[in-house]
Amino acid sequence: MGGFSLIELLTALALLSLLLGLAVPPLRGHVVKVRQAEARVALLQASHFMAQWRSQHGRYTQGSGSWPVLPVSETTHYQLVFGAQDGNARNDSFQLRAIPKAGHVWLGEDVLVLDQDGNIRLCANNAEGKLRCRVD
Template sequence: MQDASQKGFTLIELLAAVAVLSVLVMIAVPSYQKYIRDARLNHVRAVLLQNAHFMERFYQQRRSFKQTSTTWPALPYAETEHFCIRPQGNARGAHDGKFTLKAVAFDKSGEPRVIKINESLITVICESSDSACSDNDSFFAGGAKVDQQCKVFQ
């Protein structure tokens, strides 16, 4: 029989509370991580859109999306906190009336997806890509084969 002056929780009650909290944490953490990843993608999408508008203004002034026949113009926003942004493909040989801008995560193990926008402002997300951020590259090399499982970003 318990004395009325003793108050508190039993060991079983504490273990049950810890178990319930553990289950809640196991559910909440992945949801929060997905929320953070999606927020980062939406932010970089907005930055890509700003860069695409810059490219359109550049085209109106020069009648080409290229700075020269072999180079793209410098983008006003070349990166965010989590992504680098570059044109897709070499400007040499690219069609004057087309461009694609691509954002690739600095940490590809944490975010393997890439997001792209073209001159028609169509945004595409790809589940994986061979592209990687590099300080000495002014564009992402490779064509459509470097990005896999792409679909229009909603």
């Protein structure tokens, strides 16, 4: 009868596993870049909101040293937060961070950081727990 032997099937399975092992890491990198692009859009929307807030109120904060409520505070995979907590907010600057949500470990530990000048940097925590950034 015509058919495949067990050795032929195992060889085909081994080759398929090898090909998948080679294809998945680059594909994961592309998916992470797409998710980061979604977070960038949300950061830019929040930045435009903050610029409008400053033009209307003369500062980035509410009067009590707290941040205004952002119209977009998250994407499907990232949470948007201010770099400084309420009470430590500065009137003349801000920093917004897009942090991967819990359960999205596959996105890695990289955080997108946007400042009041529109600079977006890709950052990760170093050994001391401080952000290490690069312009992306």
